[in-house]
Amino acid sequence: MHDLAFVGMVKDGVEGFAVWVGGGLSSTPRLARKLGLFVPKGKVLEVAKAVVDIWSEDPENRRSFVRARIKYFIDKVGIEGFRELLLERLSFSPELIKEEPAAIGRNFHVGIGEQKEEGLFYAGFPVEAGRVSGSQLIKVAELAQDLNLSIRVSQRQNLILTHIPREELDHVLRRMEEIGFSLKKSISRGISIACTSDPFCNYSVGSSKEFFLELLNYLEERLGDVGDIAIGVDGCPHACAHHWLNDIGLQATHIRHPDGSVESAVNIVLGGGYVKYANIGRIVAKKVPLPLAKEYIERLILAYKSLEHKSFQEFVRSYSDEELLSIMQGGKAVVQEERGKVRVRLFGPISRFFGGLSEVEVEAKTVREALLKLEEEFKDFRGRAIDERGELKPYIKVFLNEEDIKFLQGLDTPLKEGDEIAIYPALAGGAPMYDELELHELAIEYEGRPAQDVIAWAIENFHPRLYIAWSGQAEDMVILDMAYRINPQVRVFTVDTGRLHEETYRLMEKVYEVYGIRIEVYFPDKEEVEDMVRRFGVNLFYRSVELRHLCCHIRKVRPLLRALNQVDAWITGLRREQWASRHNLMKIEVDHDHGQIVKVNPLVDWTERDVWKYIKEKGVPYSELYEKGYRSIGCSPCTRPVAPYEDPRVGRWWWEVGAPKECGMHCSLETGSFERISDKILGERK
Structure with missing residues (x-):
């Protein structure tokens, strides 16, 4: 599966390597092709450099970042052609190999094993779903330091302690169990793997780790120890958890039903394997809903256990894809895939x-x-x-x-x-004249500059395809005032959720009276609001964080998407001190959540005191709600006054415990951004 692999072997008493090239996974998986060359240990660097140079000089790599992979180059020139190109660049003539290194059994180094050094052992500890806390890592490091052990992390996301003296084995096992890593778990838990996925990966379309653990618990509850079956669960086609190569591979996807609802699902991949059974798997079942996928895999393993096969790979390769699908469906007829699309x-x-x-x-x-x-x-x-x-x-x-x-x-x-x-x-975000690197450099340049300079830059480069976001906050009025002084024709927009304070509407009219600016208003979709209220009630947000997120998404996020579709950049009143999810904001950045437009945050380094100092000095209008004790303004049912000693955003969704104070307009709820990270972290701490 590697772009370039050196496989250890001994030829005529000389230690060296066989060379394989052009592997890769993602959506077009390949096994590495064998060059049939023997390379002595001292020549490895020269060979590696020559391989990289040949590939990097290919002009096709500049045409498509998707196809900028060596596997496609090998597809184009063939393995024999690549070998000829390689031999032309080397200062020596590698010997030909009649027989490539023989594949040995699969070994993921879980459990206890003897090292080659006499009297020393290694111990591979399963780390379920690859999840480990910082305090656990510190304790493992202290144990290793005390006993002079080495620590390795395996491809299966497990911890391996090496150089353990025989007399210390029991102590190490007991101490690791106290830390939270026990060998008293099924082998399948140790050799199965799930990718990072939600909430830390923007490419993920499903939470692979949660389903991974749910599936293992289900299988062991129903079947007991499932043996040495390796399961790989990926949240997207990129295959970080090797769904193409594991005994059972699962790749997250979705089903869109006729009524428009979306259901989480997986593609089930079978026939993959490592070493002796090295092979790229096939998608045998597509878009299987998660509850049904558990039943499919249960039936598959039951069938394997009921028949006498030496390995799960041999079992799978004894049947056609149609037969395997029939087994998983409990003998039902195979559903044919829809054609023509x-x-x-x-x-x-x-x-x-x-x-x-x-x-x-x-x-x-x-x-x-x-x-x-x-x-x-x-x-x-x-x-x-x-x-x-x-x-x-x-x-x-x-x-x-x-x-x-x-x-x-x-x-x-x-x-x-x-x-x-x-x-x-696009890798280059924002308006056509800027790429992401340029915007990052501009953000650094403007970091110490006044907010007015940042606003002036935005107006000069993007007006009239520039929006100022407005919700009645004091910060919004500061930005509006600054922008108006630079260009009175600036465009301002707001999202009217239908649940705003009356004071917000009065301030909207005040803006027109003072500045002559008619704020452009976007509303949520009437049918979506009616459906949500019909299903969950008018005040659904009080019932759970999930329903509050739904309400924010329907009433705020979706109208925001429509508004930002009209422009190339927008200006917000976000400040770093407002909430933890905003600490890393820059004054100029690419808004990856809204079509790669430019997002400008002139006040990120301002304090609340700076905001009110400007308002008082310039005589800027502000919401009457501030006189009533409000320090953060949103929808009427979801904000309340706060005491002077409280954090300003405590007044947002005050009934929620351990939930971040964001609605999704600035932190995506769908693509793995700050709010989902916070949800995850806060959830694990409770």
Whole structure:
């Protein structure tokens, strides 16, 4: 699976390596191809450099970041062609290998094993789902230091202690169990793996670790110890947990039902393997809902245990995909996959515009038609792909079968059944004249500059495709006042959730009286609000954090998406001291959650005292709510006055315990950003 692998061997009494190249996983997996060359230990660096140089000089790598992988280069020139290119660059002539190194048994180093050094042992401790706390790591380090042990971390996300003297084995095992790492667990828990996924990975479309643990608990409760079956659960196609290679691979995806609802699901991959059984697995069952996936895997393992096969790999390879699917379905007829559509895969923040879906299907004859149909079906995606000139917007990159469409026929590239479109956020974000590196450099340049300078830069570069966000906060009035003094034609928008304070509406009118600016108002979708209230009640947010998130998403986040679809940049009143999730804000940054537009935060380094000093000195209007003890203003049912000694945002959603004070407008609830991280951390501390 590696781009470049050196496999140890001894040839005619000389230690060295066989060389394999062109492996890789993700959505187009490959096993590394064998070059048939023997390289002595002292020549490894020269060979590695030559391989990298050959690949990096290929101009195809500059055409598509998706195809900038050595596996595609090997596909193009073939293994024999690559070997010839390599031999031309080497200062020596490697010997040919008649037989490649023989594969040995799979060993993930879980449990106790003897080292080659006499009297020394290693112990591999399962770390379930790869989750370990900082205090645990410190205790393991102290144990290793006390006994002069070495620590290794395995590909299975486990901890391995080495150089353990025989007489210290019992002590080490007992101490590690006290720390929280026991060997008294099933082997499957030790050799199975889940990727990072939510809430720490923006590409993840599902919480792989949670389902991983849920699945193991379910299987052991129903079947007992399932043996040495390795399960790999991935949250996206990138395959960090090797769903293509494990005995059972699961890749998170979604099902979109006819009524528009979305259900979490997995693709089930079988037939993969390592070493002796090295093989890329096949997707045997697509888009299986999570509850049903547990039953499928249970039936599969039951069938394996009831038959006499030496290994799970041999069992799987004894049956066709149709037969395996029938086993998992309990003997039911195989459901044929729908034909005639093109698959569209959605990566990172792009999935936000599709209700969190990771992939969809569409019938279309060209890429342009496919994108237009997606805009028609998913209203949050409308206007985000194709501009008024009929050209692809700079905020997204579109690939067809892993080729950038700009090197094909662009938006007019024809499609056929079985094609796959991939939509990524562009690596260069924001307005066309800036890339992300330039914006980062500008953020550093403007870090110590006055807020007025930052606003002036934004107006100069983006007006009239620039919005100032307004919700009646004191910070919003400061920014509006500063911007008005620079350009009285600035555009200001707000989201009217339908639950705002009356004082907020009065301030909105005051803005028009003082500045002559009519704030542009966006409202939530009427049908979505009615459906939410019908299902969960008008005050659903008091019942749970999840329902509060839903209400914020319907009433705030979705209208915000529509508003920001109209501009190339927006200005906010966010400040770093407001909440933990805002500590790392910069004055200028790419807004990955809203189509890669530019987000400007002129007041990030201001204190609350700075805000009120400006308001008093300049005579800026402000909300009457501040005179009533409010220090943070939002929807009427969800904000209250706070005492002078309390944190200002304590008045937001005050009934929630251990939940972050964010609504999702500035911290994405779908793509793994701050709020979900906070939810996770705070949840584990309770």
